Amino acid sequence: MSEKRLRDAIDTLKESGVRITPQRHAVLEYLLSSMSHPTADEIYKALEGKFPNMSVATVYNNLRVLKEIGLVRELTYGDSSSRFDCTTSEHYHIICNSCGKIVDFHYPSLDEVESLAEQVAGFDISYHRLELYGTCEECKAVGTEKH
Amino acid sequence: MSEKRLRDAIDTLKESGVRITPQRHAVLEYLLSSMSHPTADEIYKALEGKFPNMSVATVYNNLRVLKEIGLVRELTYGDSSSRFDCTTSEHYHIICNSCGKIVDFHYPSLDEVESLAEQVAGFDISYHRLELYGTCEECKAVGTEKH
DNA sequence: TTATTAAATAATAATCTTTATAATCAGTTT
DNA sequence: AAACTGATTATAAAGATTATTATTTAATAA
Missing domain, CATH: 3.30.1490.190 (Ferric-uptake regulator, C-terminal dimerisarion domain)
Structure with missing residues (x-):
């Protein structure tokens, strides 16, 4: 079920002509599996183990790309940082x-x-x-x- | 009419035991008269003429106090800075x-x-x-x- | 009116989030 | 293989907000 959502999302990426890099795949996968509406920093920290050299900028870049395609929505509340949510x-x-x-x-x-x-x-x-x-x-x- | 709203708001401040300083009064008055949901910086710039020595921190402090009392609400959108709105x-x-x-x-x-x-x-x-x-x-x- | 005192202000530094820049890297095309 | 395109990394920079501290001031009562 979650697997299907991931495959659908990746298909959407392909259709948009966006490259599917390991980092991008991981950000998307994490967002899809996460129920907690994470911040950019939380995503960064969560993927630290798998990608020790990943830059924070990469997380932000990928969130922007996923947002532009419509796969992800940005949520802003009173607190300091934005949260991200898959628009399933x-x-x-x-x-x-x-x-x-x-x-x-x-x-x-x-x-x-x-x-x-x-x-x-x-x-x-x-x-x-x-x-x-x-x-x-x-x-x-x-x-x-x-x- | 707008005068009455200002007087009511000041009464609320007094009841809450919050001091009514010239700067605080000015922030509140500006927010009440403004239709544009200004940012902290816009308020700061708008009051620059009347209070050349006012600190940005004062604007933020007063917005926080007014928020805590319930006179003002903070609105966050996708963009970088919060906007403030009187909860009239x-x-x-x-x-x-x-x-x-x-x-x-x-x-x-x-x-x-x-x-x-x-x-x-x-x-x-x-x-x-x-x-x-x-x-x-x-x-x-x-x-x-x-x- | 003056004195008192807790709270507010100003000035500044510090923090935190996000964006911009430039060099490098990877995958694809020619 | 060389060239091209876009992605990533590392880092700097920007921008918004908060924290700190010394100074000033509004509210209260003597």
Whole structure:
């Protein structure tokens, strides 16, 4: 199943005329297998063992390429660094303000909101983002919320 | 009207036991009067004339304080710097991928989405963000979209 | 009004993330 | 094999934000 997603993604890369280097393959594979919406630095550290000489720039370059093709989406929250997520299926995110955990949230796409926005603002809307913020179960229990 | 919003905001500051310094007052006033969701640097530059000796750190400190009290919200998009927005009334944002323009978008709050998220993820949801991305009228006309 | 004190500011350094640059390397084509 | 194209590495640079510290100041009460 995950294997199929990887093969599909690689096919997309080939169709786009993008070279499939070992580093690029590894970044893509890691993102597909990861459930944790990693930062560029986390990806870099995770692949350190397999590619001791890999540059951080390579991670950023590949994330940019994967983004441009549409295989990967960049998520920015209040914190310092971007997070990256494979755009396998449309979904939203729930973020814990206390521990930073990010949970996927599946909900029917808000198409009618997009339509209304097009009408009132005169935009062509191509996509949207929705994030819900709160406190996760564990942090509720511990009761050690930030701020 | 805008005067009233400023007075209300200052009352909130007083209630929170936060000092009302000239710089803090100016940052708050600028944010309230601004329709443009400015960055920290834009605020800093805008107040340069009135406060030639003000430090950038002061802008950041005050934005943090105003955020903690709940008067201001931080918005992060793909680009490098955060934008800041007075949380006067609940609304969403429409962002042009071509020129970066940000337009306010009023829509009934998605309370049922929050409820569902609480149920499926076990979170206490406190608020949410929704952003719509696309091409604004001007950029559609010019047809000079990025990427 | 003045004194007091905790908080805020200014100036600066430091950190952290991301991008840019240039040299090298690998795979492909001629 | 030589040349070409794009990717990678190493490193520098840029840009945003945070931390530090000495100084100043707003709020409070004597």
